[in-house]
Amino acid sequence: MSEDGLLDIKFRFLDLFAELDETELDVVENWILSRAYRKDLQFRKDLDSKEEELIKIGKKLRKLVPFEGEMPSENIVPPIVGDQADCTKANTCHIDEFLYDEKDVEDLIKSGKLKKHYCIDCNSRNVKELIYTSHSMSRQTLLFIFNVLLPTDLEGKRLLDVGSRLGAVLYGAYHFSNASSIIGIEMNKECCEVQEKIISQFSMDRNRIKVIHSDVMEKHDIVQLSDIIVINVLDFFVDIEKHKEMWYFFKKHIKKGTFIITNRSMADTLGYLDIFEEFMEWLTICKPYQIENEIFFNTEINSEIFLYAVK
Numbered sequence: 306m307s308e309d310g311l312l313d314i315k316f317r318f319l320d321l322f323a324e325l326d327e328t329e330l331d332v333v334e335n336w337i338l339s340r341a342y343r344k345d346l347q348f349r350k351d352l353d354s355k356e357e358e359l360i361k362i363g364k365k366l367r368k369l370v371p372f373e374g375e376m377p378s379e380n381i382v383p384p385i386v387g388d389q390a391d392c393t394k395a396n397t398c399h400i401d402e403f404l405y406d407e408k409d410v411e412d413l414i415k416s417g418k419l420k421k422h423y424c425i426d427c428n429s430r431n432v433k434e435l436i437y438t439s440h441s442m443s444r445q446t447l448l449f450i451f452n453v454l455l456p457t458d459l460e461g462k463r464l465l466d467v468g469s470r471l472g473a474v475l476y477g478a479y480h481f482s483n484a485s486s487i488i489g490i491e492m493n494k495e496c497c498e499v500q501e502k503i504i505s506q507f508s509m510d511r512n513r514i515k516v517i518h519s520d521v522m523e524k525h526d527i528v529q530l531s532d533i534i535v536i537n538v539l540d541f542f543v544d545i546e547k548h549k550e551m552w553y554f555f556k557k558h559i560k561k562g563t564f565i566i567t568n569r570s571m572a573d574t575l576g577y578l579d580i581f582e583e584f585m586e587w588l589t590i591c592k593p594y595q596i597e598n599e600i601f602f603n604t605e606i607n608s609e610i611f612l613y614a615v616k
């Protein structure tokens with residue numbers, strides 16, 4: 306390492322240490338002197354290399370879907386209830402987090418391909434920030450689900466992603482877990498075709514990963530058999546009545562002990578639909594099973610992803 310390189314590293318360390326009080330500094334010093342950080346570093350490197358697989362898939366997907374990640378055959382409508390009810394077609398821009406991470410988005414904004422603002426009265430200085438929304442889970446979220454939230458060993462377990470879209474959750478489960486069966490049910494045919502292409506192009510084991518083109522409500526047998534069910538926010542895709550019906554359907558068919566993973570609390574989702582009270586006794590919230598790995602993730606993700614078990 307050059308002298309300048311070392312200087313730069315020392316500078317970055319000091320920047321970090323300057324934020325700590327004496328006790329915190331002692332803890333960090335011990336962590337380094339005991340060499341425990343070596344194990345953590347190795348784990349972090351393993352995570353990075355697993356993430357590489359998903360980066361490759363994301364890059365391939367960019368070529369298969371429109372830039373906005375929405376298919377011509379889809380009817381995606383901003384919701385009228387809930388925490389995304391402020392979204393409209395004019396003020397909201399869809400950018401798929403699985404295809405473009407934060408750094409990519411910054412680059413897209415810099416290059417002008419993605420706009421940050423919209424004009425609210427055509428005198429262009431009077432602008433407002435666009436709301437960015439993603440219909441897929443990000444790589445970081447998927448790493449968190451499989452390396453922090455769920456138990457490490459998923460051998461013999463069946464995972465279902467409700468509305469698998471471009472397949473992000475399926476590929477995450479495939480690479481970051483040993484779940485024996487990974488199924489996506491997606492009602493949009495074009496999305497299913499895209500997932501099929503990725504599964505083929507990346508030679509994934511079709512005995513383990515599968516996509517079914519259907520409304521999930523027509524597949525209660527699969528729902529009943531699943532041990533882990535991922536349900537990303539569906540607000541943009543179903544109206545209030547259908548959304549309620551789906552939750553009644555899940556309550557009827559998901560078996561006891563099944564894990565449900567959501568990216569918004571059930572209290573919020575069901576509260577917005579005005580049906581929370583009927584579901585109060587249905588689920589219990591679970592603590593992460595691999596809590597020791599939490600240090601590898603930022604606290605933002607931690608507060609956005611929920612793990613429940615059916616009582």
Ligand SMILES: C[S@@+](CC[C@H](N)C(=O)[O-])C[C@H]1O[C@@H](n2cnc3c(N)ncnc32)[C@H](O)[C@@H]1O
Nearest residue numbers: 440441442468469470473491492520521537542
């Ligand atoms: C927010 S996206 C989730 C994508 C993916 N699960 C993820 O987290 O990356 C929701 C998807 O659910 C699909 N969907 C909504 N209702 C559905 C239903 N009743 N049956 C099957 N798919 C459905 C939509 O077409 C959409 O692609």
